[in-house]
Amino acid sequence: MAPAIMMAADKVELSPANTGFMLICSALVMLMTPGLAFFYGGMVRVKSTLNMLMMSFISLGIVTILWVLYGFSMAFGTDSGHVIGWNSDWVGLSNIGLTELWGTSNIPIFVFLVFQLMFAIITPALISGALADRVKFTAWALFVALWATVVYFPVAHWVWGEGGWAFDLGVIDFAGGTAVHINAGAAALGVILVIGKRVGFKKDPMRPHSLPLVMLGSGLLWFGWFGFNAGSWLGNDDGVGALMFVNTQIATAAAMLAWLAYEKIRHGTFTTLGAASGAVAGLVAITPSGGAVSPLGAIAVGVIAGVLCAMAVGLKYKFGYDDSLDVVGVHLVGGVVGSLLIGFFASGKGQSDVEGLFYGGGMTQFWKQCAGVFAVLAYSLVVSAILAFILDKTIGMRVSEDEEVAGIDQAEHAETAYDFSGAGGGTARSVAPAAAAAPADSKKVDA
Numbered sequence: 001m002a003p004a005i006m007m008a009a010d011k012v013e014l015s016p017a018n019t020g021f022m023l024i025c026s027a028l029v030m031l032m033t034p035g036l037a038f039f040y041g042g043m044v045r046v047k048s049t050l051n052m053l054m055m056s057f058i059s060l061g062i063v064t065i066l067w068v069l070y071g072f073s074m075a076f077g078t079d080s081g082h083v084i085g086w087n088s089d090w091v092g093l094s095n096i097g098l099t100e101l102w103g104t105s106n107i108p109i110f111v112f113l114v115f116q117l118m119f120a121i122i123t124p125a126l127i128s129g130a131l132a133d134r135v136k137f138t139a140w141a142l143f144v145a146l147w148a149t150v151v152y153f154p155v156a157h158w159v160w161g162e163g164g165w166a167f168d169l170g171v172i173d174f175a176g177g178t179a180v181h182i183n184a185g186a187a188a189l190g191v192i193l194v195i196g197k198r199v200g201f202k203k204d205p206m207r208p209h210s211l212p213l214v215m216l217g218s219g220l221l222w223f224g225w226f227g228f229n230a231g232s233w234l235g236n237d238d239g240v241g242a243l244m245f246v247n248t249q250i251a252t253a254a255a256m257l258a259w260l261a262y263e264k265i266r267h268g269t270f271t272t273l274g275a276a277s278g279a280v281a282g283l284v285a286i287t288p289s290g291g292a293v294s295p296l297g298a299i300a301v302g303v304i305a306g307v308l309c310a311m312a313v314g315l316k317y318k319f320g321y322d323d324s325l326d327v328v329g330v331h332l333v334g335g336v337v338g339s340l341l342i343g344f345f346a347s348g349k350g351q352s353d354v355e356g357l358f359y360g361g362g363m364t365q366f367w368k369q370c371a372g373v374f375a376v377l378a379y380s381l382v383v384s385a386i387l388a389f390i391l392d393k394t395i396g397m398r399v400s401e402d403e404e405v406a407g408i409d410q411a412e413h414a415e416t417a418y419d420f421s422g423a424g425g426g427t428a429r430s431v432a433p434a435a436a437a438a439p440a441d442s443k444k445v446d447a
Helices: 016-043 046-076 088-093 109-131 137-160 165-169 177-195 211-233 240-267 272-289 295-312 315-319 327-345 364-394 401-406 408-413 428-436
Strands: 078-080 084-086
Touching: 016 046, 016 109, 016 211, 016 272, 046 084, 046 088, 046 109, 046 137, 046 408, 084 137, 109 137, 109 177, 109 211, 109 327, 137 165, 137 177, 137 364, 165 364, 177 272, 177 327, 177 364, 211 240, 211 272, 240 272, 240 295, 272 295, 272 327, 295 327, 315 327, 327 364, 401 408
Parallel strands: none
Antiparallel strands: 078 084
């Protein structure tokens, strides 16, 4: 992320080109949340499809309102104690001039804040994939509001706000390896450790019901991610945004191929789910590192992330935590890998002159990356688990076992994703059991 400077030292003119570019990038990042909904929605069973879609879509509503009221001020306002920001003029976005520029950049504050809003929206939505099939929608909506307030807004300030401790330390996070992916992945782990496993975990088949939806979702994520990553330099006057754009494509391709190669060696086949998951793993890993590494470094980041994330998704079966759609295996592990590899592959010719170990820079940057990675991981894990525990003991986080078995879509939304009543020779009642009896998850269980 381009440095968040509150006051410009020199007069900077508004750039129509960069302003337009950033508005387009903001729209691309917004598209990622529906893309995520499709990606997750295709991976669950038929009876949970709508609930999975809604768990992403509700974030568009809740986080937008919180961002306007106080979120932007908390994340990017004047620093207080290196842990939180605040600017009363930004509460309700009521005292921001239409052409008032964001710090030393040449884009309006309104453009910067709406771009950052889209990051704030998708981050809690990422968590939802770990909780498929079993969480009350009301409890989830309340969790999103609380988590955004006490976890995302402060962490965004640590990493990207001027005065934030990670920002001042020199932790590199171009577009969200720590603030978005490690943050969400650690939160997912914290919540699932509290709420427990799905009914039938490791016993019943829980195969994705629509791989075409998964592929559509991953394609939309890949497309939107160019705005997510390249836009994070807030323009392209010096070419760094272009480097990030190129590295995003390279790392994603490398990770997809690496995941498929691992899958072929380990399980003897190439799967569409593996291709989609590998692509997302590459996108996650290059997010923090793409402005610091060379294109060859991007290949290395993608390959390493693709293999390690493919290995990590099986850990849930070995350790017994039910990460329904592999948020921990892809986003937490991918975010950690991408962030730490900066310490090895930073070339000194991208967003800064910082060099990693393989470019003669020693281990200094690696240790800085470790500080940012593990602080965010620990904070998000612990606070998210506490929030889930409080909600579970008060309003209850989970639907009843009967509702979970019958289908959370009907229980929570009084709807079903597909109407089978017009299908020849069958009804929704007769088709649903067939879907439930599908073969086991194509990611294979690493027993």
